[in-house]
Amino acid sequence: MSQAKRIVLASRPVGEPKPSDFRLEEHAIPTPGAGEVLLRTIWLSLDPYMRGRMSDGPSYAQPVPVGGVMEAGTVCEVVASNNPGFKPGDIVLARAGWQTHAISDGKGLAKVDPSLAPISTAVGVLGMPGMTAYTGLLDIGQPKAGETVVVAAASGAVGSAVGQIARIKGARAIGIAGGKDKCDYVKSEFGFDDCLDHRDPDLAAKLKEACPKGIDVYFENVGGAVFEAVFPLFNNFARMPVCGRIAxxxxxxxxxxxxxxxxxxxxxxxxxxxxxxxxxxxADRRDAFLKDMSAWVRDGKVKYKEFVTDGLENAPTAFMGLLKGANFGKQLVRVGPDKA
Amino acid sequence: MSQAKRIVLASRPVGEPKPSDFRLEEHAIPTPGAGEVLLRTIWLSLDPYMRGRMSDGPSYAQPVPVGGVMEAGTVCEVVASNNPGFKPGDIVLARAGWQTHAISDGKGLAKVDPSLAPISTAVGVLGMPGMTAYTGLLDIGQPKAGETVVVAAASGAVGSAVGQIARIKGARAIGIAGGKDKCDYVKSEFGFDDCLDHRDPDLAAKLKEACPKGIDVYFENVGGAVFEAVFPLFNNFARMPVCGRIAxxxxxxxxxxxxxxxxxxxxxxxxxxxxxxxxxxxADRRDAFLKDMSAWVRDGKVKYKEFVTDGLENAPTAFMGLLKGANFGKQLVRVGPDKA
Structure with a gap:
């Protein structure tokens, strides 16, 4: 690969993003300056929050400028370094965005040890999605043994971790996912007590049946019809961490x-x-998260499922699919090989 | 007074309560049985939550049955006692309801020391309303120095305490109240930084002016137009304890x-x-509340205003007025003299 590629925001979507809202650009591989490193992206994480960055409404984060590279968490290899903190061959967690190569001054890079776990987990179960599940569920949701925890997108990166952590804490975990295959997987592989199909027109009645003692924690990541089904079932003192509203x-x-x-x-x-x-x-919970979650993953108490799309050029299609639930597991894009 | 009087719920109100929803009954003064005490009510507290008890919709508390005595916190004198824990002349905090006399087995009674503060404060600033302000603001609202706290019904029992405690914690206190007299009082006597009239058609704009750095804590006790004015002004990480929705x-x-x-x-x-x-x-914050609040009241850091209606028979009118903001300060009914 002699050229670098990147995907930029071509226009701000109105409603559902469409292919023309993205543009693939090629350019020369950049050269790191003093103190900088050149990164080669291996794994690109696609996550629902990116839809927010495409719009310029008020939010907790600045939008991606039109013409700018789409933002993303990535797992990269350092291929050249003028920074004493990094050497070629280092694997790092970065926010390199939707591109094959990026320059970094080293700030915000975190080394990833490939001997501990597959490096893709650094943007998955051991990364932002896993930590979203961990902190939202434990710090806000605070499930107790015997309580009922409900989470949607239950086959996805966050939802699957939420339910499994709830079970570790002795709570019942009820998932909601799109379609029978995902629901079966959520029950058989992730060990949820039950999983309902959000496309079921009787979702509200089915959820009530699945939660005979009501709902104590609803981890909100979707909104829409799922929340409408959940709302009447809240018990006294129920907690609702809200981290997303993909619907x-x-x-x-x-x-x-x-x-x-x-x-x-x-x-x-x-x-x-x-x-x-x-x-x-x-952020101050990062050490506790990494300690607990890596132990749970190692012991098989938290499993994860990855859904890999090959090639940066397919990232827009994968992202548009993610917003519709076309992924089955954590959505990743394989941008480059593990070893160049 | 040879007869006892009580006010019962005659019918469940639809919308605004009307006089015929209440009924004054006379009956013989009851005689305490073994282990019981006879209470004579001195002060009856009227509070907005009572509107909820008149309806049979889902709530945290059972409704008053039709024909039953209206519930209330009261300050009573023990006039006869077959209970070793109480002797005639004792002043107690009770939930005797809207009546001149009541029988109690002693459970739930708390002795009030008349040498510490006027006994009416046991249902006011040193009682349920004061503790509602204290716990909601400090345990949920958690105001920090320099933050902005907004509370409505600011001349009332809860709101006045919320603003004054916010000031003690170094926060700015912005009140909302009904009419110029109340607003002036909230500023001059309770020391709020500002107070706005909720009847002002420009409330939203005025509130924005009064909160140039946005709102960090909104103590919700009214709902309606006040919340609509508050909502767009929330800062990141704002907290909203919700204890009432009188509107x-x-x-x-x-x-x-x-x-x-x-x-x-x-x-x-x-x-x-x-x-x-x-x-x-x-409930486990009661000791801390009493310690802090009685010190603040003694030191003049928390002031309170009482609005007294004379005579049990006037309680329904006073209560209907309370729901419309006709009271100016903590609404009390003087049911009997301090000493019989």
Whole structure:
């Protein structure tokens, strides 16, 4: 590969992103300056939050500028280094974005030890999605033994970890996923107590059946019909960490959900806690997360499933699919080989 | 007084309570049995939560049955006792309800020391309303020095304490109250940094002006237009303890507020915390509350204002007024003299 490739935001999507909102560009592989390293991307992580970065509405993060490289967490190899902290061959966790090569001054890079786990897990179960599940569930959700925890996108990177950690804490884990194959997998491989299909027109009734003692923790990552099914089932003192609303990311206008008029009344009478978070709010929990989660993964208590798309040029299609649940497991793009 | 009087719930109100929803009954003063005491009510506390007890919708508490005595916290004198824990002349905090006399087995009674503070404060600043302010603000709101705290019903029992405690913690306190007289009082006597009239058609704009650095804590006790004005001003990581929604207590149907469609998006992107509570959820904070609050009251750091209606027979009118903000300070009913 003598040329570098990158995918930039060609235009801000209105509603669902379309192929023309992305543009593949080729350019010369850049050369690192003083103190800099040249990174070659191996794994690119695609995550729902990226839809937010494509829009310029108010958010916790700056949007990607039109013409700018799409943002992403990546696992990269250092291929050239003018920085004493890194040497060629080092594997690092980076935010190199949707591109084959990137220059970094070393800030924000974290070395990944390939002997501990497959390096792709650094953007998965041992990375941002895993830590989102860990902190949101444990720090906000605080499930107790015997309680019922519900999470959607249960075959995905975050949801699968949420349910498995809930089970480790002695809670019942009820997943919601798209289609029978995913639901079966969530039960048989991730060990959830039950998993329901969000496409089921009777979702609300099925969820009520699956949660005979009500819901104590709802880990909110989707919104939409799932939340509407969950809402009436909240127990007193239920907790709802909110880390995403994928069902709404393509909304072109804010639509009031059917529970809108009674939400605050339930908050009051049931003493609910609703709290939004992003994983970086819990940066001081990183060591605890890595210690616990790597032990759980090693012991087989937390399993993970990866869904790999080959080639940077296919990232836009994979991302558009992710927003529709076309992935089955953590969505990754294989940008380059492990060893160049 | 040879007869006892009580006010019972004659019918469940639809919307705003009306006089015929209450009924004054006279009956013989009851005689305490073995282990029981006879209480004579001196002070009756009227509080917005009582509107909820008049309805049989789902709530954290059982409704008052039709024909049953309206519930209330009271300050009573023990006038006869067959219980070794109490002697005639003792002043106690009780839940004797809207009546001149009541029988108690002693459970749930707490002695009040008249030498420490006026006994009426046991149902006010040193009682349930004060502790609601203390726990909701400090345990959920957690104001930090320099932050902005907003509370409505700011001349009332809970709101006035919220703002004054916020100031003790170094936060700015912005009150909202009904009318110029109350707003002036909230500023001059309770020391709030500012107080706005909720009847002002420009409330949203005025609130924005009064909170140039946004809102970090909104102590929710009213809902309605006040919350709609507050909502767009939330800062990242803002906290909203929810202990009441007086603007909605007479609603006959749930109406979606104008922010309904974007609430969860703000929760997520601003990392908001919304948490409902009632004071009994924080029972283990009672000692800390009494220690702090009695010191603050003694030192003049927390002031309080009482609004007294004379005579049990006037309790329904006073309560209906309370729901419309006709009271100016903590609403009490003087049911009997301090000494019989």
């Amino acid at each position: 709404h990311y393509n909304d072109t206008q804010a639509v009031a959900p059917k529970w809108a008029g009674s939400l605050m009344q339930h908050v009051l009478t049931k003493r609910l806690t609703i709290r939004g978070f992003i994983v970086s709010d819990f | 909605h207590y007479n609603d006959t149907q749930a109406v979606a507020p104008k922010w309904a469609g974007s609430l969860m998006q703000h929760v997520l992107t601003k990392r908001l915390t919304i948490r409902g509570f009632i004071v009994s959820d924080f």
